[in-house]
Each structure stands twice: as C-alpha cells, then as structure tokens.
Amino acid sequence: MDLRCNLCPRRCGAVRGEDISGGFCRSPLLPRIARAAPHYGEEPCIAGRNGTGAVFFTGCNLRCVFCQNIDISRGEGGRTVTVSPVSAFP
Numbered sequence: 001m002d003l004r005c006n007l008c009p010r011r012c013g014a015v016r017g018e019d020i021s022g023g024f025c026r027s028p029l030l031p032r033i034a035r036a037a038p039h040y041g042e043e044p045c046i047a048g049r050n051g052t053g054a055v056f057f058t059g060c061n062l063r064c065v066f067c068q069n070i071d072i073s074r075g076e077g078g079r080t081v082t083v084s085p086v087s088a089f090p
C-alpha cells in the first residue's frame with residue numbers, strides 16, 4: 001500500500017512506500033525510530049535525575065540549519081516500527 005502524503009504543512013505529495021522515502025522528510029510509509037531512551041540533555045528542571053523519556057524519530061520536515069541531530073533528521077537509519085493500537089484495558 002502506498003500513501004500520497006500531505007500530512008504536514010510541506011504537502012509535498014510524495015508517494016511513501018515501505019522502502020521508498022522520496023518525500024521532503026524522507027520518511028517511508030511506516031515511522032522509524034532512531035533512538036528511544038532516557039534523555040539527559042534537557043535542562044535539569046526538566047530532566048531531573050532520571051532524564052526524560054525521549055523518542056527520536058528518523059526524518060524531519062524542517063531542515064533547520066542549526067540541527068544537532070542531522071544524522072537522523074535527514075532520514076538515515078532507525079528501526080521501522082508498526083502502528084498497532086495498544087489497548088489501555090487488558
């Protein structure tokens with residue numbers, strides 16, 4: 001299944017396939033996560049002693065010139081994840 005994507009304000013209309021990432025954000029059909037772990041890089045009042053729970057998605061639609069995560073924001077790497085719903089009630 002392909003998706004012609006207009007999800008964000010870029011509205012680039014890319015066809016996002018399972019392995020195709022031709023859109024501005026270079027994201028394929030399913031999301032990819034480059035890192036999910038405690039994060040200690042925020043201000044101490046936010047991170048505390050245990051850090052924040054941070055999820056870094058691969059790909060970005062902004063292209064900020066001062067990006068400090070360019071290795072993942074340009075759509076390289078990461079692990080594909082599914083979008084299966086999780087029930088709050090067993």
Ligand code: SF4
Pocket residue numbers: 005006007008009010011012013014016023024025026027061
């Ligand atoms: S930049 Fe990415 S999210 Fe935005 S419309 Fe294009 S493919 Fe979709």
